[in-house]
Amino acid sequence: xxxxxxxxxxxxxxxxxxxxxxxxxxxxxxxxxxxxxxxxxxxxxxxxxxxxxxxxxxxxxxxxxxxxxxxxxxxxxxxxxxxxxxxxxxxxx
Amino acid sequence: xxxxxxxxxxxxxxxxxxxxxxxxxxxxxxxxxxxxxxxxxxxxxxxxxxxxxxxxxxxxxxxxxxxxxxxxxxxxxxxxxxxxxxxxxxxxxxxxxxxxxxxxxxxxxxxxxxxxxxxxxxxxxxxxxxxxxxxxxxxxxxxxxxxxxxxxxxxxxxxxxxxxxxxxxxxxxxxxxxxxxxxxxxxxxxxxxxxxxxxxxxxxxxxxxxxxxxxxxxxxxxxxxxxxxxxxxxxxxxxxxxxxxxxxxxxxxxxxxxxxxxxxxxxxxxxxxxxxxxxxxxxxxxxxxxxxxxxxxxxxxxxxxxxxxxxxxxxxxxxxxxxxxxxxxxxxxxxxxxxxxxxxxxxxxxxxxxxxxxxxxxxxxxxxxxxxxxxxxxxxxxxxxxxxxxxxxxxxxxxxxxxxxxxxxxxxxxxxxxxxxxxxxxxxxxxxxxxxxxxxxxxxxxxxxxxxxxxxxxxxxxxxxxxxxxxxxxxxxxxxxxxxxxxxxxxxxxxxxxxxxxxxxxxxxxxxxxxxxxxxxxxxxxxxxxxxxxxxxxxxxxxxxxxxxxxxxxxxxxxxxxxxxxxxxxxxxxxxxxxxxxxxxxxxxxxxxxxxxxxxxxxxxxxxxxxxxxxxxxxxxxxxxxxxxxxxxxxxxxxxxxxxxxxxxxxxxxxxxxxxxxxxxxxxxxxxxxxxxxxxxxxxxxxxxxxxxxxxxxxxxxxxxxxxxxxxxxxxxxxxxxxxxxxxxxxxxxxxxxxxxxxxxxxxxxxx
Numbered sequence: 001x002x003x004x005x006x007x008x009x010x011x012x013x014x015x016x017x018x019x020x021x022x023x024x025x026x027x028x029x030x031x032x033x034x035x036x037x038x039x040x041x042x043x044x045x046x047x048x049x050x051x052x053x054x055x056x057x058x059x060x061x062x063x064x065x066x067x068x069x070x071x072x073x074x075x076x077x078x079x080x081x082x083x084x085x086x087x088x089x090x091x092x093x
Numbered sequence: 094x095x096x097x098x099x100x101x102x103x104x105x106x107x108x109x110x111x112x113x114x115x116x117x118x119x120x121x122x123x124x125x126x127x128x129x130x131x132x133x134x135x136x137x138x139x140x141x142x143x144x145x146x147x148x149x150x151x152x153x154x155x156x157x158x159x160x161x162x163x164x165x166x167x168x169x170x171x172x173x174x175x176x177x178x179x180x181x182x183x184x185x186x187x188x189x190x191x192x193x194x195x196x197x198x199x200x201x202x203x204x205x206x207x208x209x210x211x212x213x214x215x216x217x218x219x220x221x222x223x224x225x226x227x228x229x230x231x232x233x234x235x236x237x238x239x240x241x242x243x244x245x246x247x248x249x250x251x252x253x254x255x256x257x258x259x260x261x262x263x264x265x266x267x268x269x270x271x272x273x274x275x276x277x278x279x280x281x282x283x284x285x286x287x288x289x290x291x292x293x294x295x296x297x298x299x300x301x302x303x304x305x306x307x308x309x310x311x312x313x314x315x316x317x318x319x320x321x322x323x324x325x326x327x328x329x330x331x332x333x334x335x336x337x338x339x340x341x342x343x344x345x346x347x348x349x350x351x352x353x354x355x356x357x358x359x360x361x362x363x364x365x366x367x368x369x370x371x372x373x374x375x376x377x378x379x380x381x382x383x384x385x386x387x388x389x390x391x392x393x394x395x396x397x398x399x400x401x402x403x404x405x406x407x408x409x410x411x412x413x414x415x416x417x418x419x420x421x422x423x424x425x426x427x428x429x430x431x432x433x434x435x436x437x438x439x440x441x442x443x444x445x446x447x448x449x450x451x452x453x454x455x456x457x458x459x460x461x462x463x464x465x466x467x468x469x470x471x472x473x474x475x476x477x478x479x480x481x482x483x484x485x486x487x488x489x490x491x492x493x494x495x496x497x498x499x500x501x502x503x504x505x506x507x508x509x510x511x512x513x514x515x516x517x518x519x520x521x522x523x524x525x526x527x528x529x530x531x532x533x534x535x536x537x538x539x540x541x542x543x544x545x546x547x548x549x550x551x552x553x554x555x556x557x558x559x560x561x562x563x564x565x566x567x568x569x570x571x572x573x574x575x576x577x578x579x580x581x582x583x584x585x586x587x588x589x590x591x592x593x594x595x596x597x598x599x600x601x602x603x604x605x606x607x608x609x610x611x612x613x614x615x616x617x618x619x620x621x622x623x624x625x626x627x628x629x630x631x632x633x634x635x636x637x638x639x640x641x642x643x644x645x646x647x648x649x650x651x652x653x654x655x656x657x658x659x660x661x662x663x664x665x666x667x668x669x670x671x672x673x674x675x676x677x678x679x680x681x682x683x684x685x686x687x688x689x690x691x692x693x694x695x696x697x698x699x700x701x702x703x704x705x706x707x708x709x710x711x712x713x714x715x716x717x718x719x720x721x722x723x724x725x726x727x728x729x730x731x732x733x734x735x736x737x738x739x740x741x742x743x744x745x746x747x748x749x750x751x752x753x754x755x756x757x758x759x760x761x762x763x764x765x766x767x768x769x770x771x772x773x774x775x776x777x778x779x780x781x782x783x784x785x786x787x788x789x790x791x792x793x794x795x796x797x798x799x800x801x802x803x804x805x806x807x808x809x810x811x812x813x814x815x816x817x818x819x820x821x822x823x824x825x826x827x828x829x830x831x832x833x834x835x836x837x838x839x840x841x842x843x844x845x
Binding site: 012015016018019022023026043044045048049051052053055056059076079080081082084085 | 267268272273274277278286289290291293296297298299300302304305307308309311
């Protein structure tokens with residue numbers, strides 16, 4: 001299992017670095033846990049990035065777990081009707 | 094502007110799409126409101142717009158968007174298809190093509206043409222807004238499906254009480270500062286978003302993701318009393334998004350469109366429509382039933398998750414799912430087909446063929462060397478290599494072969510436009526479109542063909558009333574056909590027009606000083622006058638032809654491809670123009686002969702047989718220019734004489750016959766004409782890489798080029814068709830002069 005902690009703002013201005021951070025640290029062939037508890041501001045690019053991780057995990061038969069989502073993130077995901085796409089986001093349980 | 098590789102690909106794919114669009118527009122005109130054809134046209138425009146968006150070619154996006162809107166309304170039965178509309182769409186297509194072509198020169202199109210087209214397109218768009226008026230312009234070409242749908246209005250509408258919105262956001266959505274969450278908020282302001290299903294098919298996995306681009310799309314059910322326009326307005330300023338808004342109780346046909354046009358390749362939209370509540374299961378079944386009518390019965394598809402789900406849930410019957418899935422299978426097949434093709438720069442192919450040519454030459458050299466060394470192993474290896482080399486040559490040349498149909502199909506448009514311009518009725522028939530020809534030849538034959546066809550249309554086919562008066566059908570026919578014939582491809586342009594008047598041509602030829610007053614010409618020669626520079630019989634110069642410029646260029650172009658052009662015509666019946674072109678320009682199977690210790694190559698395809706002459710035939714050949722071969726007279730040419738232009742006197746010939754030289758004959762055949770060519774020695778088959786003769790030999794006829802033999806010697810490649818033409822021409826001339834002499838002597842006798 002790879003655990004990656006994301007911090008700070010995750011909007012279109014930072015999204016490329018966030019993607020880089022995930023790509024650099026996600027060890028091949030392992031499940032991924034994204035700790036997003038320290039994430040501050042988000043926009044839909046971040047939700048899309050999470051969905052893209054979910055898709056990659058699905059294709060490689062791995063699991064993605066998003067832990068500690070803030071209310072801001074949960075609201076954003078729900079605002080664009082994407083909550084059903086994520087298999088394992090702790091706050092949706 | 095510096096054109097990078099991606100833009101090049103965009104331009105070339107755009108051109109292909111525009112070609113598809115043109116073909117589909119012509120098809121649409123012939124088949125009325127065919128949904129599938131309309132879909133094809135729409136997709137072409139849509140794809141161009143989408144791709145242009147990737148590169149930020151705003152002028153292309155802007156114009157294509159207007160065209161796309163009109164096409165969309167046509168699909169939704171809001172604008173009826175008419176000949177006028179198709180003409181405007183054709184012009185729009187041409188304009189889009191000019192925009193693509195202009196990319197390399199930073200040319201953003203002819204603004205006056207753009208303004209006019211915009212005005213015309215907008216007029217069509219605003220002209221009709223009531224779907225009930227969706228009927229083709231001509232009552233006799235009514236679209237059965239659309240009318241049926243209108244008549245069955247009770248059963249044709251769905252019972253859905255909400256809007257169904259199908260949305261795919263454009264790639265730049267995020268970069269434009271648009272937040273999809275705000276879109277949902279605005280929708281919520283207009284009513285209640287009952288359901289929104291994310292369509293994740295376009296979303297790449299993280300490694301392939303451009304995180305600033307948007308890949309999201311939804312199918313949304315919105316319960317709202319707002320007007321459709323108000324809903325569409327929310328997305329109004331979003332560039333590059335694909336949007337369909339279906340009003341409550343929309344017609345089945347519109348859902349059918351939505352399912353058919355689904356952008357995602359394997360998406361179970363039917364299921365999503367159920368999920369969003371936009372369709373009930375019964376309604377989906379009806380939609381699928383309608384679709385079923387339009388799908389030809391194909392093979393049964395393999396199991397598919399979507400189908401299984403629908404069946405398991407008892408939503409629809411299995412056979413309906415099977416039919417609906419046919420579309421998905423078609424998409425997958427297309428995808429697989431696309432994957433089996435690789436686009437290659439034609440320059441690379443040329444290099445490959447040149448290299449194969451070098452291999453062939455060096456292979457022949459090695460072969461010759463190995464023949465001189467009695468080493469079994471070496472000979473065996475050499476034999477294997479020769480066989481492999483032959484295969485390699487076949488495959489390499491095959492890479493360049495393309496069907497001529499692509500060139501032929503262009504003429505549908507030409508015929509349509511010109512017949513409208515000239516007020517003539519003309520149809521085009523095409524045969525042998527699958528005939529393959531070297532790409533270089535295809536590229537170069539397009540213009541000459543265009544010119545010949547324009548001439549047929551302009552000068553050949555008569556006006557409809559004139560045709561009726563002559564007892565011909567009002568609609569003229571131009572036939573384009575291609576077929577293979579002994580290493581050559583024959584392309585014929587046949588029209589059933591008024592034919593060529595030999596007397597008028599001859600008179601004109603004399604007036605223009607092309608024909609001398611007393612010059613005797615065969616019928617073929619008279620017809621050939623139309624290929625003379627500055628010769629035109631049209632009394633009025635039209636836009637289409639009649640400038641007298643071009644027919645000579647046509648012949649020159651064809652001859653530069655080692656081809657020939659012949660004309661046959663019958664006054665009042667029609668004209669047939671036959672173009673003969675070599676199948677390939679690069680490497681041929683040849684037959685090597687020697688004359689005066691020099692090697693010459695015949696294209697093997699044209700060698701009919703080789704013979705050693707019997708003593709009686711040798712004698713006959715010595716006395717006449719023919720021999721009797723199996724009770725048939727065969728014209729012969731002493732190639733040694735022919736090339737040296739140095740007639741041998743009878744005594745010398747006799748002497749040579751005795752020395753048993755020149756008693757081999759190669760019988761060559763082309764276009765049902767046979768001649769015998771007397772040579773010294775028959776040396777056998779060779780693979781010959783044809784190289785062009787230099788400028789110095791430009792005026793030399795009878796040779797197609799030269800090749801380098803295994804021995805390193807140079808051999809000339811004979812141009813059999815031109816040799817035959819020359820010999821037959823000489824015969825005609827001799828016949829004509831004999832006839833003249835005999836008339837003169839008769840006249841003289843009468844005087845005395």
